[in-house]
Amino acid sequence: MRGFGGQGGVSFDIFGNFGKRQFHERGDDLVASVDLDFMESVHGCKKSISYRALLTCSNCSGTGARPGTKPEKCSPCRGTGQQMMSSGFMNVISTCSRCGGTGEVVKDPCTTCKGRGLKPESTTVEVDIPAGVESGLQLQIRNRGHAGPSSAPRGNLILQLNVKESETFKRIGNNVHVDVDISLSQACLGGVARVPSLYGDVELKEHNLAIE
Known part of the structure; x- marks a missing residue:
């Protein structure tokens, strides 16, 4: 449970309001490791990062349904993506366990993505590494992670930087030492x-x- 009224969480509605959710969860973030030479970390550089991410299935356009068909309205939640149960004077609203909150179910799944609407693909992004970075630093590239469901935005790509040690120089804080x-x-x-x-x-x- 993430909180009250949050994504995938449980909310308490004492006024009986119950309707289709108005938000879309974004895709998951993705972490990739990037190795840098010492001088690349000092002066900055451009890196071509190749990785695999879940992207929208081109065969079904992300619906998860076989081309020519459409997802159907979820019966248990009547397409709202939520289920409500009465608990005393409160109405307890939770994410529908049948459709996972989408309000739709796929009866005839796409053979390419097996009904997920997403499939793993290789992708490449060009990244400008700023000067002065050090090992352990993380860079966040927005909207380059896994694709989200339906029309939801993509997650972010998190780059974990690993700087190789130099045979000549030694970095101590913001200073560089040489013998x-x-x-x-x-x-x-x-x-x-x-x-x-x-x-x-x-x-x-x-x-x-x-x-x-």
């Missing part, structure tokens, strides 16, 4: 050392290397 080997004479007298950075090598000279 550079220098000679004893450079450390004592100063000199020039080539240091890798996120935007190419840079040179550190003289007092930058001297021991204080």
Whole structure:
């Protein structure tokens, strides 16, 4: 039970109002894992994400019924998608167990989706990964998850980012650290050392290397 009057939940109607539901549940969210190289996470990149999602069946246009036929009105709830029982002075309204709240039942199911109205298909989406992301971060792509029933909107695609460690750099919070080997004479007298950075090598000279 999700709550009072919520999707798929139970509501209490003390005034006896009982009619067809006016909402459509959206499709389920879908989670996909995305691997990034360290430099891709630093500068941002574009990724092509391929995954499988439940999409509207093209054979029956999502009705779940064999082409040429239509779903029929559910008899137990009379097409309302809800059932009502009296409990004292209250009317207890719950989702119809026969049709699952759709108000319709499929007597002659589509052979492609077996009456579900949805079928798994491979799909691809181009995603812009912003600069500065780190492992564990999630990106939400709206309306790219599983399709919803009937005319309901699709769910969302949740991207779980996994950033590979770099052999050169180490990220600590918002800072990036790098280790550079220098000679004893450079450390004592100063000199020039080539240091890798996120935007190419840079040179550190003289007092930058001297021991204080």
